[in-house]
Amino acid sequence: MSKKLTKNKKKIIEKISSKKYSLEEALFLVKEISFVKFDASIDISVHLGIDIRLPNQMVKGTVTLPYGTGKNVCILALVPKDKESEAKKAGADYVGLSYIDKIKSGWTDIDIIIATPSVMNQLGTIGKILGPKGLMPNPKMETVSINPEKSIKEIKSGKITFKADRYGIVHASVGRVSFSHQYLLDNIKEFMRTIIRNKPSASKGSYIKSIYLSSTMSYGLPLDLKSFVKK
Missing domain, CATH: 3.30.190.20 (Ribosomal protein L1/L10, rRNA-binding domain)
Known part of the structure; x- marks a missing residue:
């Protein structure tokens, strides 16, 4: 070798x-x-x-x-219940606020998190985990979105x-x-x-x-x- x-x-x-x-x-x-x-x-x-x-x-x-x-980007969508179905259809790999607890336990096997503005106040407890890994949703990076379905499709397409x-x-x-x-x-x-x-x-x-x-x-x-x- x-x-x-x-x-x-x-x-x-x-x-x-x-x-x-x-x-x-x-x-x-x-x-x-x-x-x-x-x-x-x-x-x-x-x-x-x-x-x-x-x-x-x-x-x-x-x-x-x-x-x-050329890479399949793994997306977690942190969205309210009424947006979960849309996020899944758009191509999110993981969907739902239950993943907040999973992240608290150390799980971060994802590339990007898309979140709606309404759930951002729930992410304070995992900020210290997401921040250093560059995973914290950010409006300037368009990962905080009022239209998560559109954001997910755009990321999946390049x-x-x-x-x-x-x-x-x-x-x-x-x-x-x-x-x-x-x-x-x-x-x-x-x-x-x-x-x-x-x-x-x-x-x-x-x-x-x-x-x-x-x-x-x-x-x-x-x-x-x-x-x-x-x-």
């Missing part, structure tokens, strides 16, 4: 140069240097010129990727949330190695358009510092900002 890994690493190193790649070049190469035996995720990391200590420079929001991420981490970097999955070149191009361009639109007015100087593309367990490839940001 270790020999094979060394061989693969050698192949990767031979293919990678120190240059910055155009988006098209990086997409071809990131697929070539993916050696895992499953359909790896293609991920983007965007380092922003923001001061995340200042609330008016936080970058977060949602974007609908034209072709989704809507993702993003938020700059403490280093000012936004990480997101933008597809899979099995996706066509065009699908990945369209997803990444839509993601970057949204990041650029979300530039805080208080952010001064260079907004996009660097962009890296990688696949699961592979090296990150630096993208040429000039050629990319124009798109």
